Amino acid sequence: MTLKVYNTLGRKKEEFKTLHSGKVSMYVCGPTVYSKAHIGHAMSALVFDIIRRYLEYRGYEVRHVMNFTDVDDKIILRAKKMGVDPFALGEGYIHEFEQHLKDFKILPATVNPRATHEMPEIIEMIQGLVDKGYAYQVDGDVYFRVEKDAHYGKLSGRKLDDMQAGARVDVDERKENPMDFALWKAAKPGEPAWESPWGSGRPGWHIECSAMNLAYLGEQIDIHGGGNDLIFPHHENEIAQTESFTGKPFARYWIHNGMLQLMGEKMSKSIGNLVTIEEFLSLHSPDVLRMLVLNSGYRNPLSYSESILDQVExxxxxxxxxxxxxxxxxxxxxxxxxxxxxxxxxxxxxxxxxxxxxxxxxxxxxxxxxxxxxxxxxxxxxxxxxxxxxxxxxxxxxxxxxLGLTLEKEKTGSAQLDGVVDLLIEIRRDLRANKLWVLSDKIRDRLAAMGILLEDSKEGTSWRWQ
RNA sequence: GGCGACGUGGCCAAGUGGCUAAGGCAAGGGUCUGCAAAACCCUGAUCAUGGGUUCAAAUCCCAUCGUCGCCUCCA
Structure with missing residues (x-):
């Protein structure tokens, strides 16, 4: 039997063949850490955790990289508003997210790189793109020259001409083409900045992933994943940068999960219709969300509501x-x-x-x-x-x-407690034999309130933790 | 406006050319039971709508209606 995987690049299922036999390199886009993570982030992490677990079950050795974007405009803006250091802000959210991953029993990635720790690699890559004529500098910014890339748009199925026609973005006259995107942004006073050949600044959003892929997985990888909202522009731009830089095909399989929908709308930070992971975990056990994810296809939108959660629970x-x-x-x-x-x-x-x-x-x-x-x-x-x-x-x-589910409840009791429960069951048996229903029901109800469920049968009574 | 995805019983949702359209939840009936819980047995959809292709379609094509995503930061 062979594994088939739906590849966004080509929009069809393909037989899964890795670059190196028995090994899988997988890069998944992690969150930008400017606020509390919501369950849409958890969904994505769960999807790729399940994929990874299955690949390992099938005998593959998986090298799994998930990044944190810890420097960008939103982080800077928010830190400024709160009057805190942007790095400290991101650091806090990273710790919180890592704890959430543990709570959801998501296997730890092989590496969790961060943009701010990869500056030399990022700068080197940008320089390489400039040298090859794929990028140009304007006033301390560096832009990728999309027209130089003949295949630009192949992942998202867009054509440059169409996009130009419908572009709603403010046109930056300094760019050669409105679709050119930033590899490096010049820093304004007071913003986090790193020294570079183009002056002090910070990387654009897309280049960090390309650089981290290169650093931790190599020029070519097997799987690149993330939410389907990243297909354009993020992944499209990653492909453009990496393939222009290396001259080789980048990822073999592009896998994208569908969006989590709350009340028929995508859950997102900008819309504000979100349930944070923290809120979710205060109401439900982690496996319930995993179960919800498992219950439908990962590429489809995932309907989320309390009543649906009850169903999957x-x-x-x-x-x-x-x-x-x-x-x-x-x-x-x-x-x-x-x-x-x-x-x-x-x-x-x-x-x-x-x-x-x-x-x-x-x-x-x-x-x-x-x-x-x-x-x-x-x-x-x-x-x-x-x-x-x-x-x-x-x-x-x-x-x-x-699938990452845990069926056996961790034992919260002890051998002594077991003995006490058995004793109560024994007493209750005698009460029932004498038709003392009020007392026997009281024992059952009170134990149930403590999470101990009694189940009667013809042959006797058994119990279990709820 | 451009690109893409989707519309399956009350709810969630598999199946994408061919046996009786998976499964879960909920509901109803039954078995068991003092009651309850659990479990078991039984009960329901012709697949948004209208055309078309085919010996054969939920599954392919066209149109219509509806929903959603991307095109700007986004898992």
């Missing part, structure tokens, strides 16, 4: 239910039942790979997992023992962890 609970222990008094399942269970294991494994191989079809993969949970539940209901359920549970656990 219930679904997550169902998956977790597959991990439950045998029923009290389980005597072993029938031969046929165990056969079905074994067949279910094979089916879910092949189905999972089949779905994920098709451009990371996580929704399809989840469907198979839900089917599998049903098979497990059927076996349990028929009396399968823990020993008989063991390999099925291991399979469920393995596959869900490829």
């Amino acid at each position: 219930s679904g997550l609970e169902r998956l977790r239910g597959g991990m439950k222990c045998q029923l009290p008094g389980a005597k072993g399942a029938s031969e046929q039942c165990l056969k079905d269970l074994a067949a279910g294991i094979e089916r879910v494994k092949t189905g999972f790979v089949e779905a994920m191989d098709d451009d990371f079809n996580t929704a399809g993969a989840l469907g198979g997992l839900f089917d599998f949970v049903k098979v497990i539940n059927q076996a349990r209901a028929e009396g399968a023992t823990d020993a008989e359920l063991k390999s099925a549970r291991a399979t469920l656990c393995e596959l869900t962890s490829v």
Whole structure:
């Protein structure tokens, strides 16, 4: 079976072939750190975390780079407004974001470079572009000459002529072409600045990613990812810069996730309709957002609302239910039942790979997992023992962890607490035997309030953490 | 105005030329149960609309309506 990936460059699914056998180099655009991150950023990070986990499951060694843009106009503006140092401002948001990544169980990237730490590389690259005639200097600014790049527009499917016709940007008369974009911006007094051959200034937005790619992954990479709002101009410009500089094709696969939609509109800092990651985590467990992401195709817009979150949370609970222990008094399942269970294991494994191989079809993969949970539940209901359920549970656990989900709740109790709960269950059993429903229900309700769920069955009572 | 994506049962959402259109949530009926919870069994869509191509279309083409994204900072 082969993995197929939808490539924005070409707008179709392609067979996934890496530059170096068994290895994947992947660069994902991280946030610009000028304010608190919102769940749209989390979505993007989750999408690429899932992709990475699956690639590793398929046996690839993944070198994963995610940057932080820690110097740009917005950061400077905001820092000025707040009267704080722009670097300190960015630093704070970076720390916060890194904590969020941990909360969401997003595997740490191999490297997290920052624009401000890569100045020599950035300047060197700009100089190279100037030397080759792809860039020119005006009053301390340096611009990329788009007309010099015959392929400009190939990623976003735009033509220079069309864009010029519809351009709404204020035309900067100093530019040769209105679409020329800044590689280097001259600094105004009081702004963060670095010395360069063109005077003191700071890098433009796009060049940092090109420089960091070059520094940490090389001239050519396998996957370049980010939100689909970055296709133009950011990624288009990255391609232009890097390919003009190296003379080689840059990224083999361009992967873009869809936007998270709140009330039918893109969640974004500028519109202001956002839910910060902090707010989300105060209300929900991290896996709920991951589940929401998994439930649909990564390229589609993702509908977000509290009621949809409730829905996926219930679904997550169902998956977790597959991990439950045998029923009290389980005597072993029938031969046929165990056969079905074994067949279910094979089916879910092949189905999972089949779905994920098709451009990371996580929704399809989840469907198979839900089917599998049903098979497990059927076996349990028929009396399968823990020993008989063991390999099925291991399979469920393995596959869900490829998606980054954690099904088993961390134990919050202790052996002593377990003993106390067992004692209460025993007392309750006696109460029930004497039809003292008020007292027995009180025990159940009070335990439930503490997060301990009792489940009665004919054979006895079992319990679990909620 | 230009470019692109999308419109599948109440909700979320797979499937993109061919067996009975996955799965989850919600709803209804049933089994179990003192009640509850969990679990199991059963029940619903012909795929925005109108044309067309084809032996065959949700899946390809055209038109219409609607939604969204990008074209300016944006995951």
